[in-house]
Amino acid sequence: MRTQVGIIGAGPAGLFLSHLLHRAGIECVVVEAQSRPYVEGRVRAGVLEPGTMETLEMLGLDARMRREGMVDEGLDIRFRGKNIHLDLPGLTGKRVMIYGQQEVVKDLIGARLEASQPLLFEAKVSRLSDLDGDRPKIHFSHDGRDEVLECDYIAGCDGFHGVSRQAPPPGHIINYERVYDFAWLGVLSRSRPLGDMTYSNSDRGFALCSRRSNAVSRLYLQIDANDDHTSWSDDRFWGELHARMFDEDRTEIVEGEIFQRDIARLRSFVASPMQYGRLLLAGDAVHITPPAGAKGLNLAVADVRVMAAALIEFYRTGNKSRLNGYSEKCLDRVWRTVRFATMLTGLLHRFPEHSAFERNLQLTELEYILGSRAAQTTIAEQYVGTPLDLT
Known part of the structure; x- marks a missing residue:
């Protein structure tokens, strides 16, 4: 089997990437270890940032989201019987959409299959080879047969427990x-x-x-x-x-x-760099944020927007500069997003190891946010997400 880009994983990262590449006329094959019902049934966060909504719209896949999703204009934080209300449009001029991640996945899978584009379920990847050569390969089993998919590039979008993150030689990728x-x-x-x-x-x-x-x-x-x-x-x-x-x-x-x-x-998790040879990593394969702030899907979409832009430039012009800079481009946003989710986690949870002193500092910070529009704006801006830079 031969394709231009082999995509491992039919989660949001892999599926969004497949549509972005197909839209640009770039061949790709998606291989997914689980069954279609399993993938479509995984319940995850359902807060879509404006950038994610715009990506669905750009792909022409936003109809059901617009019809069934719920526009969300506010975020409340309660403590001591008090309430901090963040008016998202008033503070940022932006809104988010409540639309379950599994619904996004259903839309993406349905559209890819309707377009007769390759998407192999129950295709378990065993290993990757020749990542530092010109023809990297994905080795997997499907329908009882061992298969090899030869690619120009491999996109590892198979999550924290997938094979992609483990494929580079030991010591090349550092985990935080x-x-x-x-x-x-x-x-x-x-x-x-x-x-x-x-x-x-x-x-x-x-x-x-x-x-x-x-x-x-x-x-x-x-x-x-x-x-x-x-x-x-x-x-x-x-x-x-x-x-x-x-x-x-x-x-x-x-x-x-x-x-x-x-x-x-x-957990908070970042793997760096996000690439090795002809392997590019995205989504949960290289970063996981605590769920406060609902950033996982949105950060995965940002990754593959950058990846797609780099691959499109390569296939159109032969220029590899964007591909070579993929990891550096993404990691700035990744660390900023992980920082925000980690900050929210620290602000909102009770930590068993906290002393009375630390507990009072936490509550005092919430009191400050309650009375400060500037502090509320800082949280709201990060919650709705910053614009994606594709230059």
């Missing part, structure tokens, strides 16, 4: 990581959500109320990293959520049927 000793218990509930995305820092721990639709709420509680979601009954979950959201009379948050649960273990 912080693992937190708490996690998020997330549920989907058939209940009317709050009007705005609402974070809460309480003495009992962090909580978040968000939405997937006007009838489905996405709700989170901070729990111990070793906790098991099966130990949380529905009654226990709702009682803790009301308490952490300062909804003492239980009249604000509407309870409903909890029909899905999952646990997200928190």
Whole structure:
């Protein structure tokens, strides 16, 4: 098998890249280890920055998002029974869109298959070879056969546990990581959500109320990293959520049927550089942000916009300067985004190791933000995302 760009992974990074390249007339094959139902069913964050919305629009794939997504103009942060309301349009002139990542993935997969472009599910990659040559290869199994896909370039978009990040020689890629000793218990509930995305820092721990639709709420509680979601009954979950959201009379948050649960273990992670030879890495394969701020999908889209621009220039002109500078171009945005998500995590969560002194500093910072438009603008600007520089 032979193609111009081999893409490993049918998550947001790999799928967006496939459409950007197809739009420019560049051949690519996407190989994905999991089945289509599995990929389309993975529940992830659902906050789309303006840059991600614009990318969908540019590709002509924004119709269902515009029809079913919900424009979000506000962000609330609660503490001590007080509320910081960030008016996103008023502070930044921008809005975000609530539209589940799995819905974006469904749209991208459907459009690629409708265009009869190669997308192989249940194609497990075993190794990559010849990355420092002119014809790198992807070795994988599909339909019971061992296959080899020869490429000009390989895009590793197969996540933190994929083979791509491990493929370069030892010592070439440096990992920077912080693992937190708490996690998020997330549920989907058939209940009317709050009007705005609402974070809460309480003495009992962090909580978040968000939405997937006007009838489905996405709700989170901070729990111990070793906790098991099966130990949380529905009654226990709702009682803790009301308490952490300062909804003492239980009249604000509407309870409903909890029909899905999952646990997200928190970490900050960056791998550098984001390329080796003819291998270019993107998305969760090279960076993971804590979920506060919902940056994962948006940062992956920014990666592949830069990657696509570099590949398009190479195929049109033969110039490799953008390809050679891909990692440096992306990492500035990556570190800024990881910094923001890490800052939010530190501001909003209860840390077991914090002393009373550190707890009071945290609450004092929230009091400052409550009374400072400048501080609110700083958070809002980073929440909606900065413009993407493709020059």
